[in-house]
Amino acid sequence: MANLVATREALQRFVAELPPAGLTSDRLRRTSDATRALIEQSLSIAHPDTGWIDHNLAVLVAAGLADEATAEASQSLFLGVRRRLGEALERDPDDLAAAMALALGAAAATDDERMAADIALVGAAVGRPQAGPGLVGAAVRLILAVGRDASEAVSAAAAAAVAPIQAAVDGLSLRLSAHPDTALDRARLELLAARSVEGDARQDKLDRMHATLADHEARFGPTAEARELRGELLGMRARSGGAPSDVRRDAIALFEAQAADRSLTPDQADRLIRTVERTGKLDRDTAGHLSGLIEALVGRDERRWHRPLARLLREAGDEAAFLTLQERALREDPDNGEAARVIVERLVRNLRAGLASPFDSDILDRALSAAPQQTLARWSADDVAAIVGLATHTFGARRAAHFVSERLLQNRELKKRDGLWARALDLWTELDDEDGLLELARRAVKERNLARARLLVAERLLARGERLDEADELLRPLCDARGPEAAQAHKLRDRLAAHPALxxxxxxxxxxxxxxxxxxxxxxxxxxxxxxxxxxxxxxxxxxxxxxxxxxxxxxxxxxxxxxxxxxxxxxxxxxxxxxxxxxxxxxxxxxxxxxxxxxxxxxxxxxxxxxxxEEIAQRLDQEEARVGVGGEGPAALKVAREGRSGALTARVFAPGGGAELGERARVEASQLPEGTAPEQLGKGKRFWGRVVRRADLEGSDGVRVYAVEGPLTATPPPGFEAGDGGSGREEGGKRGRRRRGGRGGGSGDSAERGEDAERPTDAGASAEGGSEAAxxxxxxxxxxxxxxxxxxxxxxxxxxxxxxxxxxxxxxxxxxxxxxxxx
The missing domain is CATH 2.40.50.140 (Nucleic acid-binding proteins)
Incomplete structure (x- = not known):
């Protein structure tokens, strides 16, 4: 019952979408009213027979799709009742009206999940003895509509349906040899067969199709369907390596014939022009001749003829007429991307040559607004600068700023250029539009992490006194860096920190x-x-x-x-x-x-x-002393430096083989330095060797252990030592092995290593111990x-x-x- 209610509502929408007048529309409207009456009766019955309802729906779909005026409304109805038509055909295989509706409707909706099942149903239906030329022709067009990108199931269903459809076409050709549609169906099947083969086999199929069409035209004269098929035949021959002269001659003859009787459509003209192009025989004279034929057909409907006419004018070398056509197309359709592309490319060529723009401001504005992104992505930095300069001069800074931010910086390639972001920020800074400037600067931070944009947003937010946390987050990475931006960031952050609200x-x-x-x-x-x-x-x-x-x-x-x-x-x-x-x-x-x-x-x-x-701490200290050799007979590896504040000499103590360092510094007297070495020459530290001992006599009650160098130091490694022994490589290089500091760090104390200059203060303790507490x-x-x-x-x-x-x-x-x- 729910299905019938939905069908009734679909019929109501169908009637509302039908054209208000027309013979076909009136007939379909009357049939729809009768079908809705049948549905109302069926809804009042417990187990209704819906065979006539399904048959009427199939007739509505098939008849509506056959008329161009009602095709759109009928296709919408088909999508609503598609499943119902398939189920009806499964229940009653002899009701070929459902098969006809499925064949016509599915050919225009090949992406539905029921496509494979519908092809199978139609393929079985054409084998019925009562199948006529209409159903067989619709079945042929259905399998032709299956493209190369179809799913595996749809392709398999189409391949399986070729044999019964071919048999149905052959049977009709014998029974109805004088019917004009049977020859066209054979030609369509030969075209389908040619698509599935290559080389000589394809040329053989195409030759047979050519002969079939020639017989049809000799018997029935030129028809629109035959000419459509001949155009497809010529296009495939051009792509498959057919004789260029023959393909060109036939394509031009077909073009002239259809233009003479005014049956040539823009799509057919475009296809035939591309066919001649593929042969390499579209010279200037031929293009001029064909464009003259089209101009006689254009009339007031130039928009539909724009593509083939533009192709011919370009090949004919008539650039003035070509550009004029593009300008007219852009005025009629501001979203015409092809016309905008042509105009913009010509504009860029002029600017590269140092020439002025050949277009007025209206066309320039439309072209810059509709130019495809692929065209913009190919612009160099000089091209962008010239275009922006032209836009600024022609439209003013505001229009240029919107063009850069809304068009250029939306391009996937152009937005990778920091210089373009800087130019956009300059343009917006000139305008009295704080909101627009902030929006662009935030985008610059997100896309390119520009320091200038961070500073700009933070400064504006601070001036407004709003979203101060955002300003702080923007400044924080800059404060961890160096350079002029870091200096500005520190100044702004000082002002920010003093803000009462923050x-x-x-x-x-x-x-x-x-x-x-x-x-x-x-x-x-x-x-x-x-x-x-x-x-x-x-x-x-x-x-x-x-x-x-x-x-x-x-x-x-x-x-x-x-x-x-x-x-x-x-x-x-x-x-x-x-x-x-x-x-x-x-x-x-x-x-x-x-x-x-x-x-x-x-x-x-x-x-x-x-x-x-x-006790455990003391034991650990004893182990550390043993590892580095404190109190031992042999020398330890030392790195002697001069303290920055007190001027006292201290030494970092390393184990002989490296890898271990004493936690405290050892005291060194200037007299213990090797001869010729002054304390001022030590810099950040120099390597010496010497014996280190613990001086218990200097230790106080606070438990701090005191170490000192005993005897003179030597710069020559003792026997058994290498020049680099003692300490890891990080203290030799000063910075190696040291993690860069800055940012919101913390975490485990083991997460960073001591660097060369991270020395323990030996005199700071005295300053701190002079009072009662440390801060x-x-x-x-x-x-x-x-x-x-x-x-x-x-x-x-x-x-x-x-x-x-x-x-x-x-x-x-x-x-x-x-x-x-x-x-x-």
């Missing part, structure tokens, strides 16, 4: 995060060591990622030397060691902390719990985020963290100060 929002985000994870309570967090100095150890909360309002990936604080168990110094801890402690937060001082927002402290030093006991790390949005869980790039020359006692608690410092200690 500070308030970030403070709220950090406060909410603290409340969620338990900062300010008795909860003890697992903290990971990422850097150590004599005065404190820098640690981070590695379990949770900090919000974007914080400048590091994880929250950071410091553990002071006096807060550690007796006998344990911060220098005894290693990167990656963990401890547990409760945390609290407080607002940073904007004047002292370089724009910091929140700083974090160990709220109860007595609650600190180390992962390793003091923690503040959140600071205007500084570049650290990239390795340790320090950032800048601030290597800053002093150690300051100490203050405004309320018996140390004042927070910025991350740059803490990071400077790491890089001191």
């Amino acid at each position: 500070r308030a929002g970030r403070r709220d985000a950090l406060m909410a995060f603290e409340e969620r994870i338990g900062v300010g309570t008795d909860k003890r967090f697992t903290l990971r060591v990422i850097h150590t100095t004599p005065a404190y150890a820098l640690v981070e909360l590695g379990e949770l990622s900090a919000p974007d309002a914080y400048e590091h990936k994880h929250l950071r604080t410091v553990v002071r030397a006096q807060d550690l168990p007796r006998g344990v110094s911060p220098l005894h801890l290693r990167r990656g060691d963990t401890l547990e402690a409760p945390l609290r937060g407080q607002d940073a001082d904007p004047e002292r902390d370089k724009g910091g927002i929140r700083v974090y402290w160990v709220s109860d030093p007595a609650a600190i719990r180390l992962q390793r006991s003091p 923690p790390v503040a959140s600071q949005p205007n500084e570049a985020r650290s990239g390795d869980g340790g320090a950032g790039d800048g601030g290597g020359g800053e002093a150690a963290p300051e100490r203050t006692k405004p309320d018996q608690t140390p004042a927070p410092t910025s991350p740059a100060q803490g990071d400077a200690n790491e890089e001191a």
Whole structure:
């Protein structure tokens, strides 16, 4: 029942879509009304017989598709009842009206999933004894409609249907030898057979088709269908290597004959012109002759004849008439991409030659708007510059800006050119259109990651006081780089950090995060060591990622030397060691902390719990001393450098075979340097060899171990040593093996290696130890985020963290100060 209701609604739409007047339309409308009446009766019956309904639907589809005026509405009806017609033909194979409707409708809808089944049904139907020329001809056209890109099932069904259809055509030729359609059907089948073979076999099939068409024309005269087939025959002969002279002669003769009786259509003319082109015989005189024949047929319908006429005028060399035709076509159809392509290509040739544009502003505007993207992609940088300059001069900066952003920068090839983005930004900057400029700059950041676009968007957003978080995200990568853009980014970020709205929002985000994870309570967090100095150890909360309002990936604080168990110094801890402690937060001082927002402290030093006991730490230190040879009889590999602040000499101590380094520096006296080596000549460090011992007499109660070089140093490797022994290659090269710092880093303390210049400060500890406490790390949005869980790039020359006692608690410092200690 639901199927019948849907069929009734399809008939209602069909009647509404029929032309209002016409003989065929009136007949189809009456048949539709009768069929809907049958459907109404069937809906009132429990098990109705719908045979007549299905037959009437088939008649409606077949009759409608046979008339050009009603073909569109009938094709829509067919798509709605296609499955029903197939089921009706399966139930009653003798009702060939359903087969006729399927053959005609499916030929125009070959992409349906039922195509293979419909071909099989039609192929079986033509074998019925009552099958006539109409059904057989429709079946032939159905299998001809199956293209090479059809699915495997459809191609197999079409191949299987060829034999019964060929038998039906042969049988009709014997019974109805005087029927004009039987010869045409034989010619169509020969064309189908020619498509499936190559070489001489194809030429043989085409010769047989030519003879069949000649017999048909001799008996029945020229017909539209016969001429259509002859055009296809000539096209295939031209593609298959037929005699060029014969193909050209027949194609021109057919062109002239159809033009003489005004039956030539634009598609037929275009096909015949291409056929002559393939023979290589379309000379200037022939093109001029054929174009004259077309001009007599064009009349007011030039738009349909544009393609063949343009092809002929181009071959005839009449460029003035050719360009005039393109201009008329573009005026009639502003979306005519072919006409726009021709005009734009001629424009570019003129500009390359230094000539003015031959087109008026209206045509130029239409051509630039409709030019195909493939044409734009072939423009060089000079071509683009010339076109943009012409558009700016002709239409003004606004039109040129829209052309560049909406046409050129939408092209897949052109949008890869940074220079074009820069030109577009220049054009939009000249205009008083902030929204358009911001939109383009955001696209430039997304497509090409342009530094200029990042700065532009950030500056505009800061001026507006809106979307400040977006501005900060845009500036952050630039602050990690170097160059003039980085300097501008730092200045903008300083201004951004001072903006009250941004500070308030970030403070709220950090406060909410603290409340969620338990900062300010008795909860003890697992903290990971990422850097150590004599005065404190820098640690981070590695379990949770900090919000974007914080400048590091994880929250950071410091553990002071006096807060550690007796006998344990911060220098005894290693990167990656963990401890547990409760945390609290407080607002940073904007004047002292370089724009910091929140700083974090160990709220109860007595609650600190180390992962390793003091005994285990001491045992690890003893093992490290043994690995590098401290106190041994033989020399150790040293790298001696001069401290930047105090001027004292210290040495990094390496194991003889490399791969191990002592955690602390050994003291060196200037008198121990080899003869002729002054401290000022050491630079970032030079390689020497010497014996290292532990000086317990210089050690205090804080547990810090003191090492010193004993005896003179030598620059000559001892026997058994190679010149490169001692230490990995990274300290020889200074930068090798060192991960670039910067960006929103953090993470595991083991994720970055110490570089050549990442030396421990030996005098910063004295500065920090002079007070009661070391400073923690503040959140600071205007500084570049650290990239390795340790320090950032800048601030290597800053002093150690300051100490203050405004309320018996140390004042927070910025991350740059803490990071400077790491890089001191």
